[in-house]
Amino acid sequence: MRLNVRKTYKLYINGEFPRTESGRFYAVKGKGGELLANACRGSRKDLRNAVQAARKAFSGWSGKTAFNRGQILYRLAEVCESRAAELVDELRRQGSTAAEARREVAALTDRWVYYAGWSDKYPQVFGSVNPVAGPYYNFTVPEPTGVVGVVAPEEPSLLGLVSRIAPAIVGGNTVVAITSESRPLAAITLGEIFETSDVPAGVVNLISGLKTELVPWLAAHMDVNAIDTTGVPDVAISAVQKTAAENVKRVVHFNAGKIGWDDATRSQSPYAIFDFQEMKTVWHPIGM
Amino acid sequence: MTSQLETRDRLTPGAASSALAEWHYSPSLEATDHVKIQPRYNLFIGGKFVEPHSKRWFETINPATEETLSEMAEADAEDVDRAVKEARRAYEKTWRKIAPSERAKYIYRIARLIQEKSRGLAVAETMNGGKPIKESRDVDIPLAAAHFFYYAGWADKLEYAFPNRTVSPVGVAGQIIPWNFPLLMAAWKLAPALAAGNTVVLKPAETTSITSLMLAEIIQEADLPPGVVNIITGAGATGAALVNHAGVDKIAFTGSTEVGKRIQRSLAGTHKKLTLELGGKAPNIVFEDAPIDQAVEGIINGIYFNQGHVCCAGSRLFLQESILEPVVRKLRERIGTLRVGNPLDKNTDVGAINSRAQLEKIQELVESGTEEGAEIFQSSCSVPDRGFWFRPTFFTGVAASSRIAQEEIFGPVLSVLTFRTPEEAIEKANNTPYGLSAGVWTEKGSRILKMAQKLRAGVIWANTYNKFDPASPFGGYKESGFGREGGLHGLSPYVVLT
Structure with a gap:
């Protein structure tokens, strides 16, 4: 019998798959307590590298045409579809039933399609031309906030992550995401999908590890412009909000609550894009 | 407003010759005899002017002469609590139930009354804050009225601003404003909040509270239901009591980045909505x-x-x-x-x-x-x-x-x-x-x-600077804060979407 090749689950930073610089790991267990993987226990330095990569990628990504960003999100949907079996398998090993896993992967694939379609439309919904009293063409356009820190919910580990990353990046932000601590496997495989879907290096960075360590570092980082606390444990949210004030971070929280993450009518909307946007108003002179 | 600003620009010559520096102007003083500044102002709570629980008043001066103009009530935690309770009662009993088109007319009344009393407001603003009369007369006061006009019109049209969502007010808004454009900042804060159906406790800056209390008189004259707008005066401690009051659903602050960060920190762990317009x-x-x-x-x-x-x-x-x-x-x-x-x-x-x-x-x-x-x-x-x-x-x-x-x-x-x-x-x-x-x-x-x-x-x-218009959203990136005031986007901080 052939011995199978095991996969080492690594971080995804700046388009590459480094192991954590700390050389440390934590054990990811399956439902029956069996060892699934030694996942990277991301360090503060890893997180800093990720923020740096995200900052570096911001200008290029936010400067792409809306059409182009849409194309890349569509491509993400296609690759998720074609690698569905692998994602389903990882979700099952992490404890989902086959049906749950299939539903989750289908929902997140559709979620990419949904947000891909918004790329060249949300500015039309949220922008405005403002009738001011004077010879100025005055308009307001949404612009990305910058580097967004996303704390993914524990479950659904993959759909939750995609649901929070997609509205951030479709709007031109770059992301540093902390993956589900208990179920990081499929999330890390998602990194491979980003890497092979024309998403430029640094636009999405994925860090696995212990949330008690990673979240306060992310919240305190002075070059992170917004933080999505959806996956922050309730007991820690207040502390994150407090730390976020240090550089006036925008704090965004999505409570899927009873609605459930796969209910498309509530858990996806252009208002989720709006949460990671700044409104810029321009007074342009009118004259001969 | 913009056109008035430009008139002013034209009056001050562009390429001034150095000879101009030696010109002497005869004084052209704005009359003050028609302006009634009370010797003492109380708090405006529940539609009435009431003495502060603290029984303390503090002096407010004219920074151009250092003469005392009036004294303002110092609201303590008890007063803040009273004001928030009145705002809550007004929210539950009247303001949220009133037809939006009626809400619009109240706000429109305020706009008109500001126009009617514009010169007195301008003079008081200048005496209390030190700004040139031509600015308070041509910029601050007309723009304040314009903001009320603008948002009056939104009150019964909110569903057009937020596609595919049901729009509800947030509830009781606590608003803290700075001393640089006292009445205008009050208008920026009050107008969208009221249009969206919220009730308000407003705290003006301690050095420039007079026109806020004159606005309270206008609000009374407009017959706004008692408690819909409450105006309390005081310094940082009063503001902090308002920020930390459990009965407030939303805080809107304009001021320094330092204080803004402090407010953001102190709201951590609460469900209060926050907007910050900082440095x-x-x-x-x-x-x-x-x-x-x-x-x-x-x-x-x-x-x-x-x-x-x-x-x-x-x-x-x-x-x-x-x-x-x-x-x-x-x-x-x-x-x-x-x-x-x-x-x-x-x-x-x-x-x-x-x-x-x-x-x-x-x-x-x-x-x-x-x-x-x-x-x-x-x-x-x-x-x-x-x-x-x-x-x-x-x-x-x-x-x-x-x-x-x-x-x-x-x-x-x-x-x-x-x-x-x-x-x-x-x-x-x-x-x-x-x-x-x-x-x-x-x-x-x-x-x-x-x-x-x-x-x-x-x-x-x-090719211009410092232009403002009620239809034009205003607010910052990064550490200059978040949220917008003015325009359609200025409604967002004051609504809950479902």
Whole structure:
């Protein structure tokens, strides 16, 4: 019998798959307590590298045409579809039933399609031309906030992550995401999908590890412009909000609550894009 | 409003000759006898003027004369609690149940009453805050009325602002406003909140509360249901009590970044919504192809308007190297012609600094500028003996890392820096933690739009500066805060979408 090749689950930073610089790991267990993987226990330095990569990628990504960003999100949907079996398998090993896993992967694939379609439309919904009293063409356009820190919910580990990353990046932000601590496997495989879907290096960075360590570092980082606390444990949210004030971070929280993450009518909307946007108003002179 | 601003611009000559500096103007004092400033103001709670629980009042002065104008009630935690409870009761009992079209008419009434009483409000604003009468008369008060008009119209049209969502009010809003545009800031805060169906507890700044209480009289005259708007006066402790009151659903704050951060921290762990409009250190970027005389007027207006007590003031001037010398020369001539003095004089361009504390802060920062090696130029005009004054000032040879290039001075002090390429201008302009506003001067339309794209700031003025309009959203990027005031986007902070 052939011995199978095991996969080492690594971080995804700046388009590459480094192991954590700390050389440390934590054990990811399956439902029956069996060892699934030694996942990277991301360090503060890893997180800093990720923020740096995200900052570096911001200008290029936010400067792409809306059409182009849409194309890349569509491509993400296609690759998720074609690698569905692998994602389903990882979700099952992490404890989902086959049906749950299939539903989750289908929902997140559709979620990419949904947000891909918004790329060249949300500015039309949220922008405005403002009738001011004077010879100025005055308009307001949404612009990305910058580097967004996303704390993914524990479950659904993959759909939750995609649901929070997609509205951030479709709007031109770059992301540093902390993956589900208990179920990081499929999330890390998602990194491979980003890497092979024309998403430029640094636009999405994925860090696995212990949330008690990673979240306060992310919240305190002075070059992170917004933080999505959806996956922050309730007991820690207040502390994150407090730390976020240090550089006036925008704090965004999505409570899927009873609605459930796969209910498309509530858990996806252009208002989720709006949460990671700044409104810029321009007074342009009118004259001969 | 804008057109009135421009009228003023035309009245102050563009390329002033140095001879103008020697002109003498006969005083043209605005009458004050028609303005009724009460000797003492109480709190406006539940539709009535009530004495503060603290039984304490504090003096409020005219910063141009240091004379006492009136005394304001000092609201303590008990008063804040009373005001919040009245706001809650009004919210539950009346305001949320009233037809939106009726809400609109109340707000419209307030707008009209501000117009009717405009001159008295302008005079009081100038006496209490130190700003030139021509600014309070032509900018602050008309714009305040315009904000109420603008949002009156939104009250029964909210569903058009938020597609595919049901719009509800947040509830009771606690609003804290600064001393630089007292009545205008009250309008910016109150108008959208009321239009969206919220009730309000408003706290004006302690040095400039008089026009807020005059607004309370207007609100009473407009027959607004008691408790829909409550206005309480006091200093930081009163504000903190409001921020931390459990009965408040939303906090809107305009003021310093330092206090803004403190508020954001103290709201951690609550479900209160928050918007912050904080400090700035705005770049005003002049390219060599700009209409220079027009740009000089814009630079002057950008930094000396309202004594530079403007969060979006163009306090960092970036000149393309080739025009450094002529622009600095023109600036030197132009600030020599600025008339500094009695704010009630209709000729006055630059009025009194708002308070002694602010004057000391400006002096300290200006000293640091000289110490750090920048070259100072100050207008040589005479200033009155009494009151708080600071001559229009600018620095050249400013290092990008120096305090006068990084910290908000909030006074009539400009730092002049240079650049060679547009890329360098963008890089330098964005190099602060702030991001409230920016100015761009060039004849090239496509460059305006490129610069507008690249500057990380919420408001971009091109070939103009310090223009405001109720239809135009205002607010910052980065540490200049979050949320917008004005325009359709100004409704967002005051609604819950489901």
